[in-house]
Amino acid sequence: MSVTAPVPRPPSPDSANSSNSSKPDPGRLWSRLTRGPHGLRATFVVAVVMVILIAVPYLLNRSVVGAAPVRAGQVVTLGTFRYQPALGWQVDRGASQADLVSVLVKGATTYRLTPLGRQSSAAGAFRAAARRYAATGRGRVGGDPAKVTTARGLTGLVAPITGHTVAGALTVLVAGGQGLGVSLTARHTAPLTAAIADDVVTMLDSVEVTAS
Numbered sequence: 001m002s003v004t005a006p007v008p009r010p011p012s013p014d015s016a017n018s019s020n021s022s023k024p025d026p027g028r029l030w031s032r033l034t035r036g037p038h039g040l041r042a043t044f045v046v047a048v049v050m051v052i053l054i055a056v057p058y059l060l061n062r063s064v065v066g067a068a069p070v071r072a073g074q075v076v077t078l079g080t081f082r083y084q085p086a087l088g089w090q091v092d093r094g095a096s097q098a099d100l101v102s103v104l105v106k107g108a109t110t111y112r113l114t115p116l117g118r119q120s121s122a123a124g125a126f127r128a129a130a131r132r133y134a135a136t137g138r139g140r141v142g143g144d145p146a147k148v149t150t151a152r153g154l155t156g157l158v159a160p161i162t163g164h165t166v167a168g169a170l171t172v173l174v175a176g177g178q179g180l181g182v183s184l185t186a187r188h189t190a191p192l193t194a195a196i197a198d199d200v201v202t203m204l205d206s207v208e209v210t211a212s
Contacts, residue, residue: 139163
């Protein structure tokens, strides 16, 4: 996928290191608590802490009620469009509706695709999608949209999403007189990672028009 203007990217390693400096270091925790006459008890406590540190991210990624893992080779159809979700994501079955909206989640990141119906231009489709997103109250689409072209030759526009608790991007694709709105948002407390950004590019590149 090619973009003619910069889009939001994951934070730099330096910023990530600084933000993680306050998080507990499991290795240091183990060394400190197992030192001294109560090593056995401390070792047990640390074992519990380690289990929690491992289990919490796992459970957070499955905290959406009715979520189901993406299956290998799974394809989702939305109106005249279809795409292939990336493995490692969860399908939010409560928010998704067959042929109307597809919602995927991964940790604190949400990826939503919605058909926009008949659209004569990318600009018109983008305005419609931006209004729809603003109506949700989750944030607003700002800045001048940049042109985007997928690996399959679909063209559209992309612009950043800003909000009190989330940030991301809104992409609109238009083909055959039909539009597709794609929003990607992540909570400020868990910004996008490089792996998620790669997944999103791959999923956008998989979008194609179904045979009529």
